[in-house]
Amino acid sequence: MTTLPAASADALAISQRLVHAIQAEIRQRGGWMPFSRYMELALYAPGLGYYAAGSRKLGAAGDFTTAPEMSALFGRALARQLAELLPQTANILYEFGAGTGKLAIDILSELQALNALPERYCIVDLSPDLIERQQHNIRQALPHLAERVQWLDQLPEQLDGVIIGNEVLDAMPCELIHWTPEPQQRGVALDGEHFVWADRAIEDPQLLQLAQAIEPRHNDYLSEISPANIGFIHTLAQKLARGAVLLLDYGFPAAEYYHPQRHMGTLIGHYRHHTVDDPFFLPxxxxxxxxxxFSAAAQAGIDAGLDLIGYTTQAQFLINAGIxxxxxQLDPADAAAYLPHAAAIQKLLSPSEMGELFKAIGFGKGVSIDWSGFLRGDRCYTL
Structure with missing residues (x-):
């Protein structure tokens, strides 16, 4: 068994406070809460959750590394796609879950080089810690463009622009469903002071309908359903008067997602660059x-009135966009500058790394359906 890095005493104290808060809510609820609520508290409880406290999350010193942290060429390639779309809108760019601000920096830098800067770059993020880092990093890297960047704590009533989200959907609280073979909702209960799993009948009509529509062909099957993803896309669609939505994340179409061989689901923890199967580890x-x-995401967009523009692998999208x-354009003779980008692109494009598992999906409303990112290798037929 891999030995996980030890947490500091201060970090352990924060985790213990969160544990006590979750325990108290479980007791208030009569001894059970849906897993989605546990996940919401573990990630977003004010001052205590993973994204709401001050722990370092991204990069070599954090728990995982995202594509923008690996190479500026990721954001620059996305910017080429965005440059095609922004002039068809009110020229406003919205980014959800902006991490350290690295993607915003790279996109703005490339858009400036393309003479295609947006009027405003609006960031929507739930993490006070990350917002502070975003503001610092953007001001340091792009002081002359910092005034174009705004942080929103809620969406405007109407959106006219381009929306981008990299690894946003996967961080939304999901429901755990246990088919035995009838679907039940998996939740969290207490055994003394310890969190334990407990299944219950599904009471929410929408969730029950979603669960009954899935036939896993396995008598003991555990997986996830994300009403939060569906609701998020519906909200964007309702507010989008004109524009585009581009989401990049890891996942599958439904036929692969609920394949009989994937009978334990996809839920996973990331701690200091280790994967952890126990979601109750150090909340x-x-x-x-x-x-x-992605089938559910695509259907949500279509149901809400968006045009499904394309769906393909991250590798194909980035290649189409010119990465x-x-x-x-970089000089191979300058090894210090060239080799890190070359190594990062290998990870971003390789089928055995991020190239195949990560996907890109695009929606539009009132904009051209001819996006360069989906020009070749579109996989909408798999959805």
Missing amino acids: GLMDLTCHVD TQLLE
Whole structure:
């Protein structure tokens, strides 16, 4: 068994406070809470949750590394796609879950080089800690553009622009469903002071309908459903008067997501660059995530009136957007500058790394359906 890095005494104290808060809510609820609520508290409880406390989350010193942290060429390639779309809108860019601000920095830098800067770059994030880092990093890297960047604590009533989200859907609280073979909702109860699993009949009509529509073909099957993903896409669609939505994340179409061989689901924890199967491990200090059901995401967009523009692998999208040409612009003789980007692109594009598991999905309303990112290799037929 891998020995996980020890947490500091201060971090352990925060985790213990969160444990006590979750325990208290379980007792208030009569001894049980749905897993989605546990995940919401573990990630977002004010001052205590993983994304709401001050722990370092991204990069080599954090718990996981995202594509923007690996190479500026990721954001620069996305910017080429965004440059095609922004002029068809009110020229406002919205980013959800902006991490350290690295993606915003790279996108704005490339858009400036393309003479295609947005009027405003609006960031929507739930983490006070990350917002503070975003503000610092953007001011340091792009002082002349910092005034274009705004932080929103709620969405405007109407959106006219381009929306981008990298690894946003996977961080939304999911429901755990246990088919035996009838679907039941898995939740969290207490055995003394310890969190334990407990299944109950599904009471929510929407969740029951979603669960009954899935036929896992396995008598003891555990997986996730994300009403939060569906609700998020519905909200964007309702507010989007004109524009585009581009989401990148890891996941599968429904046929792969609920394949009989994937009978234990996709829920996983990330702690200091280790994967952890136990979601009750150090609440508040570990990221919790589940893969995205892109069939459900696509259907949510279509049901809400959006045009489904395309769906493909991250590798294909980035290649279509010109990431390999951007690499070719670097001087291979300058090994210190070239080799890290070349190694990062290998990870971003390789089928055995991020290239195949990560996907890109695009929606539009009142904009052209011809996006360069989906020009070749579109996989909408798999949804």
